[in-house]
Amino acid sequence: MTVKLQIIGGGLAGCEAAWQAARRGIEVELWEMRPGKMTPAHSTGYLAELVCSNSLRSDSLENAAGLLKHEMRRANSLIMQVAERCRVPAGRALAVDREEFAAGITAAIEAEPGIRIIREEVQEIPRSRPVIIATGPLTSPTLANSLQSFAGAQYLYFYDAAAPIVTAESLNYDRIFKASRYGHGDDYLNCPMNKEEYERFYQALLAAERHPGHEFEKEAIFEACMPIEVMAARGPDTLRFGPLRPVGLIDPATDKEPYAVVQLRRDNLAGTLYNLVGFQTNLRWGAQEQVFRLIPGLEHAEFVRLGVMHRNTYIDSPRLLRPTLQLRTHPQVFLAGQLTGVEGYLESAASGLLAGINAARYIKGKQPLVLPSTTALGALIQYITEPSHAPLQPMHVNFGLLPPLEQKIKSRRERNRALSARALAAIVTIEEFSGN
Ligand SMILES: Cc1cc2nc3c(=O)[nH]c(=O)nc-3n(C[C@H](O)[C@H](O)[C@H](O)COP(=O)(O)OP(=O)(O)OC[C@H]3O[C@@H](n4cnc5c(N)ncnc54)[C@H](O)[C@@H]3O)c2cc1C
Numbered sequence: 202m203t204v205k206l207q208i209i210g211g212g213l214a215g216c217e218a219a220w221q222a223a224r225r226g227i228e229v230e231l232w233e234m235r236p237g238k239m240t241p242a243h244s245t246g247y248l249a250e251l252v253c254s255n256s257l258r259s260d261s262l263e264n265a266a267g268l269l270k271h272e273m274r275r276a277n278s279l280i281m282q283v284a285e286r287c288r289v290p291a292g293r294a295l296a297v298d299r300e301e302f303a304a305g306i307t308a309a310i311e312a313e314p315g316i317r318i319i320r321e322e323v324q325e326i327p328r329s330r331p332v333i334i335a336t337g338p339l340t341s342p343t344l345a346n347s348l349q350s351f352a353g354a355q356y357l358y359f360y361d362a363a364a365p366i367v368t369a370e371s372l373n374y375d376r377i378f379k380a381s382r383y384g385h386g387d388d389y390l391n392c393p394m395n396k397e398e399y400e401r402f403y404q405a406l407l408a409a410e411r412h413p414g415h416e417f418e419k420e421a422i423f424e425a426c427m428p429i430e431v432m433a434a435r436g437p438d439t440l441r442f443g444p445l446r447p448v449g450l451i452d453p454a455t456d457k458e459p460y461a462v463v464q465l466r467r468d469n470l471a472g473t474l475y476n477l478v479g480f481q482t483n484l485r486w487g488a489q490e491q492v493f494r495l496i497p498g499l500e501h502a503e504f505v506r507l508g509v510m511h512r513n514t515y516i517d518s519p520r521l522l523r524p525t526l527q528l529r530t531h532p533q534v535f536l537a538g539q540l541t542g543v544e545g546y547l548e549s550a551a552s553g554l555l556a557g558i559n560a561a562r563y564i565k566g567k568q569p570l571v572l573p574s575t576t577a578l579g580a581l582i583q584y585i586t587e588p589s590h591a592p593l594q595p596m597h598v599n600f601g602l603l604p605p606l607e608q609k610i611k612s613r614r615e616r617n618r619a620l621s622a623r624a625l626a627a628i629v630t631i632e633e634f635s636g637n
Contacts, residue, residue: 204564205230207332209323209344211248213280213546214538214553215335216306220279221557222333223315227564231310234322240339241512247303248310248318249280256296257284257547262621263614265598269551269577270295271625275634276558279309280550326351326534331564333556335537337549338513345514352521352528361513362428363506363594364480365489367465368601369473371503377465382449389466390475392498393452393459394445402495403440406433409488428483428510444479463496470589474505474601482508505599506544515542519591524582525569526556535560542585544595551578551598558633570633574604576624 206222208215211233219231236246243250258266274281287301310316324343326334336344349357372390379387394402411430432439441447445461452459465475477496482489486507494500518541521528526541528534537556538549555578559569572579580602585593596602603620610616628634 204228204331206560206564207232207323207327207330209326209332209334210336210340210538211235211310211318212335212337212538213249213550214337214540214556215333216249216310217278217280217550217553218333218335218535218537218557218560219310219316220313221276221554222561223313224277225558225561225565227315227561229316230319231316232319232321232323234320234341237320238322238341240337240341242339245303246320247300247307249306250303251297251299251546255289255299255302256291256294258295258545259293260295261293263617264293265577265600265602265617266547267293268621268624269547269581269598271621272576272578272628272634273551273554275625275628276554278550278554279306280554283309328531331533331535331560333535333537333553333560334540335549335553335556336514336540338511338515338539340514340540348516351531351534352516356517356521358515358517358592359512360510361515361595362481362510363508364477364482365493365504365508366468366474366476366506366601367499367502367504368599369475371501372465372475373498373500375498377498378453380450384449389464389478390498391450391452391459392463392465392496393447393450393454394461394463394497396460398495398497399441399445399461400437402492403433403437405492405495406430406484409492410485411488412483412485427481429480429508430482430484463499469584469602470587471604473605474599476594477508480508481510483510484508505601506597513539513595515540515593515595517591517593518542518585519588519593522586523569524571524586525559526552526582527559527563527569532563535563539595542593542595543581544597548581548596548598552582554578555582570631572631573627574602575627577603579627580604 205228208219208231219229223229242252261267283305284297287298289296325347377390381388441461447459447462464478466478468474468476489507526535535556537553543552562569574580574583581598584602
């Protein structure tokens with residue numbers, strides 16, 4: 202055993218980080234405030250409680266979430282091991298019995314000799330010892346204050362109001378034109394609508410089912426940007442004077458200003474992902490795909506992320522974090538989980554895995570790892586820490602984050618398999634991921 206590592210937060214990320222560090226001979230103190238102090242979403246004292254769905258998503262190598270799981274298994278992920286043991290039938294997805302899952306993680310962490318669990322809220326970020334902060338989307342307010350004064354108040358967000366993101370390759374360019382308003386370049390992709398198309402879209406938007414949300418989310422909703430469906434409910438033309446305004450845009454197909462325009466903005470440097478400008482929304486996920494595919498050019502769009510509006514504490518990682526998950530200004534402080542701007546159970550656990558490995562390396566005087574961007578985990582971490590992505594909008598893992606293959610493959614399934622094969626070939630060359 203060597204120097205103590207403090208890990209704050211015993212959720213998906215904190216547990217995986219603790220396991221990885223302890224397995225590398227680091228003595229770990231894992232601080233979890235529940236059950237003494239609960240969050241608004243957790244309901245038990247178990248570590249790694251799943252607060253909503255019981256699915257860790259696809260387990261197929263044709264899906265980026267499946268690839269990420271395979272990469273984590275190579276590093277003997279605790280979350281993956283326990284998930285396998287309490288798997289429930291869910292087709293190609295890895296879904297778990299939530300109680301057995303959280304109880305299984307809790308038992309494994311309790312039984313790990315290198316980890317001591319301390320059931321207490323941490324109120325201040327320690328400044329003089331190696332620490333991983335993994336307190337999640339519902340970080341306790343006192344610790345959030347400490348993080349604000351540590352990292353800069355302007356770099357900590359409490360609310361996630363994000364628009365959907367689509368892949369560039371899934372768009373119909375017969376309907377879309379490139380242009381910025383008033384002829385100032387061609388940075389945006391524009392989806393023009395005539396009156397009939399607008400009215401059809403508008404009616405569908407009003408009728409679409411909304412997500413009920415939690416009480417603590419409803420309170421915050423109007424502090425952030427307004428959801429597109431709430432704006433639409435104010436009147437039939439509100440959107441045409443707001444995010445769908447056509448002014449300054451001429452459709453080359455008609456040589457006229459369209460009746461309305463949905464603009465898509467580049468979401469990554471490679472230009473493989475685009476977000477729907479102004480489309481933060483609280484619609485149910487199924488309803489979003491149905492309604493947004495009525496937008497000309499988006500008929501067959503692949504949504505790598507749907508719109509969300511919920512309470513979420515996260516930092517502006519592009520400004521604050523290195524791709525090793527260390528704070529740029531304080532290399533002994535690592536961050537992991539949803540707090541870094543990754544989104545989802547799986548992504549949070551995966552970032553915890555890297556933080557645990559890297560904190561152990563740091564304590565042993567070794568260089569922390571930067572994973573190649575051809576791997577799912579490397580691409581995700583590079584996305585959230587790439588300075589040009591500031592201010593950050595949280596992100597799920599998806600194939601649009603990985604650099605394209607050298608040769609073009611038309612079939613999406615084949616292409617995804619080839620991306621996975623390239624990623625796994627890269628990951629096995631990394632010693633820390635050569636466990637299985
Ligand atoms: C309402 C809600 C629903 C969600 N639904 C889904 C879903 O269906 N699917 C999905 O993939 N993701 C969902 N998410 C996102 C989900 O929270 C994350 O994916 C995942 O739990 C994040 O893992 P984490 O380890 O970063 O945080 P968490 O799992 O939340 O773990 C953080 C831990 O830190 C503890 N903690 C907080 N502050 C302190 C402190 N000061 N001192 C000590 N301990 C502290 C908390 O008690 C908690 O146990 C949801 C989030 C919310 C808020």
